[in-house]
Amino acid sequence: MNEKNVVFASGFVALVGRPNAGKSTLLNACVGEKLAITSPVAQTTRRRMRAVVNTDHSQLVIIDTPGLHKPKDALGSELNRSALGELAGADVVALLVDATKPVGTGDAWVARHVAASSAPYKLLVLTKADVAGPEQVAAQLAAVRDLVELNDELVVSAREGFNVDAFVELVSAHLPEGPRWFPEGMDVDATPEDLVAEFVREKLFCNLRQELPHSVGVLCDGLEYADDGHASIEVTVLVEREGQKAIVVGHGGQMIKRVGVQARRDIERLLGCKVYLDLKVRVAPQWRRDEREIRRLGYSSED
Incomplete structure (x- = not known):
C-alpha cells in the first residue's frame, strides 16, 4: 500500500479489572518506562492515568483505572466510579484477569460491566503468564469464556515483555481513524x-x-x-x-x-x-x- 494511503488510527483503550490484575504493569510495559505505580497491595491505583503509545500509523491512549472492588468507604466508591466511567468513552476495553487467581464473583461483576459497555472492541487479557503453568492458563481462559463473550483474547506477561508488542498491535488494528490526541513527546497526562x-x-x-x-x-x-x-x-x-x-x-x-x-x-x-x-x-x-x-x-x- 502506498504510504500516502495509510490510514492513521487513534483511540482510547481502557484497562479494567480486579485489584492487582496487572493493569499498571501492562501500561508501563507498553510505554516502555515506569509511569504508573505498582505494589503487592491491592487497590494501589487511585488516579486514572492516561499514557500515550505512538506507532508509525497509530496513537493509543491507554487508560489505567483503579481496580474494581466492593467499596468500604467514600474513597472506594469514588475509585469504582472512576474506573467504570472510563468504559463509556473507550474505543477498546481490555478486561484484565490474573492467570494465577481463581476466577470468582468479583471477576463476574467486572465482566458484566465490560459486556454492557458500548466499546466496539472488547479484549480479554490474561496477565502474569510468567508465573502460571499452561494448564492454569487454559483453565483461566475457559473460566472467563463462561462469564462473558469478548471479541478476542491474549495471554501476556508484562514483566517479561511477553506479548506486550502483540497487545499494542492487536489494539491498534481495532482503533478508528482519528487524529493524534496528544503531541509526540507527551507520554502521560499527569502533572x-x-x-x-x-x-x-x-x-x-x-x-x-x-x-x-x-x-x-x-x-x-x-x-x-x-x-x-x-x-x-x-x-x-x-x-x-x-x-x-x-x-x-x-x-x-x-x-x-x-x-x-x-x-x-x-x-x-x-x-x-x-x-x-x-x-x-x-x-x-x-x-x-x-x-x-x-x-x-x-x-x-x-x-
Whole structure:
C-alpha cells in the first residue's frame, strides 16, 4: 500500500479489572518506562492515568483505572466510579484477569460491566503468564469464556515483555481513524506533582504492606526548581490516626527516611535532576470518608 494511503488510527483503550490484575504493569510495559505505580497491595491505583503509545500509523491512549472492588468507604466508591466511567468513552476495553487467581464473583461483576459497555472492541487479557503453568492458563481462559463473550483474547506477561508488542498491535488494528490526541513527546497526562505524589505513595505501600496502606494519602504541596538546577519538593503524607503517623515515621524517623530515599530515585529519573525531598506526615481523621479531601488528593472520579 502506498504510504500516502495509510490510514492513521487513534483511540482510547481502557484497562479494567480486579485489584492487582496487572493493569499498571501492562501500561508501563507498553510505554516502555515506569509511569504508573505498582505494589503487592491491592487497590494501589487511585488516579486514572492516561499514557500515550505512538506507532508509525497509530496513537493509543491507554487508560489505567483503579481496580474494581466492593467499596468500604467514600474513597472506594469514588475509585469504582472512576474506573467504570472510563468504559463509556473507550474505543477498546481490555478486561484484565490474573492467570494465577481463581476466577470468582468479583471477576463476574467486572465482566458484566465490560459486556454492557458500548466499546466496539472488547479484549480479554490474561496477565502474569510468567508465573502460571499452561494448564492454569487454559483453565483461566475457559473460566472467563463462561462469564462473558469478548471479541478476542491474549495471554501476556508484562514483566517479561511477553506479548506486550502483540497487545499494542492487536489494539491498534481495532482503533478508528482519528487524529493524534496528544503531541509526540507527551507520554502521560499527569502533572509532575501528581507523579511525585504517586511515587511516594508507592514506596509507602511497598514498605508498610498491609499495616495501613489504604489509610495513607499523599499530596505534593510544591515543586520548585533552584538556580543550580536541582528541584525542591514538599510532600504531605496523610494518615487517619496518631498511631498510624508513628508507623509511617518509624523509630527515630527511619521509615519515612527510607521512603524518601527510595522515592527520590524515581523522582530524579522523572525530572532529570537532583531532588531535595521534604516529607511531612499529618493526621487527617477519617479523610477517606471526606469527599473534599478525596478531591484535593486527586482521587475523585471527576478529576
